[in-house]
Amino acid sequence: MESIRVLVVEDHHVVRQGLVALLNVVDGLEVVGEAADGVEAIAQIRKHQPDVTLIDLRLPRLSGVEVIQRIRMENPPSRFIVLTTYDGDEDIYRALQAGARAYLLKGMTTEELIATIRTVHAGKSHIPPAIAQRLAERMGTEELTPRESDVLEQIVHGKSNKEIATELDISEATVKTHINSLLGKLGVTDRTQAATAAIQRGLVTLESLRKPKQ
Amino acid sequence: MESIRVLVVEDHHVVRQGLVALLNVVDGLEVVGEAADGVEAIAQIRKHQPDVTLIDLRLPRLSGVEVIQRIRMENPPSRFIVLTTYDGDEDIYRALQAGARAYLLKGMTTEELIATIRTVHAGKSHIPPAIAQRLAERMGTEELTPRESDVLEQIVHGKSNKEIATELDISEATVKTHINSLLGKLGVTDRTQAATAAIQRGLVTLESLRKPKQ
């Protein structure tokens, strides 16, 4: 019988090694390649045409979501299992939208990992109940408009309404309008809750907090 | 020549396997044990008396910092290398205070890992420049009092001053006093900045945001 051909995409060296080491001793699985960033991942997928790709979402150069989107456009049969430590809901959401078939946390057991690879290879999906639930909750919520997202980002960065107005080159009244709207959509009552909700959901990355620009 | 005896403490299965697999092929290193949580870690350290312990800070049952503290009290020669994906500054700070000799990010290369193990085994310390810098910045900042920390936690949870007063059973005036004080200590100007700063520095965990209590 044919082995399932697996590609591992993960930037953390130690984790990647761990995955490869784990998978290589399993019968019926074969690791055909590794990649440490998004660009490399695309090259490897094109080259090896793996049955299943294990992919981290946080990757240098090109995010996991982008990799999935690009590959899905050119080669439908490729299947993705998203692997992450634990970020926000937003990433999960986008990855599944992009066409990932499964989502695994890095705390999983070896058995879960292997079972999921087999499930996905068989053409089925696998979403942990805890994640499925949060995803369902998210479904009911409205999307923020681009401008509202801009404002939210500024809020997370600790800007006052006046500062946001200056930054985005609009009036303070408009800032208030957007805030009022986004508070409602996020289901919160003030900017502090909006900020923590945004961080929690992965709408804004924690890294971006450290650096003032980009 | 004798091998350096290493213990690996890490709850994420995949990462632990990766570390063990990496270390076992290195000459002069020997992995004498593994542990997946803090309690197990203490048992293993007592049993195997490793030269160097690689330890994650986020562990079930007993945190990495607590493990280091307890072991340091009973057996001075044990040496610790803290390993983490990337949390806040606060954890790094406490781990180093507790007696850790080095701090490594999971994105490190195999070479860095091995070199650090050798360095630490030789009795020296190894702190990456980026972390050393942030640590230095932190030194200048004042510590929050226990009560201020309570208030900050409530702020991060999106509570208003009135709600905080009720929650902590003090008057709103007192809440304001504490907030005024902690804003100064954190070097920020409003509660939203305080909230993001707290999350960033690891003063409050993101997990605690999801669950209302505990």
Add this chain to the structure above:
DNA sequence: TCCTGAGTCGATCAAAAGGTGGAGAGTGCG
């Protein structure tokens, strides 16, 4: 004992934030 730091509270005031309603301009779509 005196002093310090922490915690508590009050009053007052200015600034910021949030809530509501309305309203015009632009875009894209059926």
Add this chain to the structure above:
DNA sequence: CGCACTCTCCACCTTTTGATCGACTCAGGA
């Protein structure tokens, strides 16, 4: 074209927040 949506802005109002005084208690250390 008409409709929906977004973005923009204004006015008015209430509530919240933050800043700055001062003051009392309590515990612990010099």
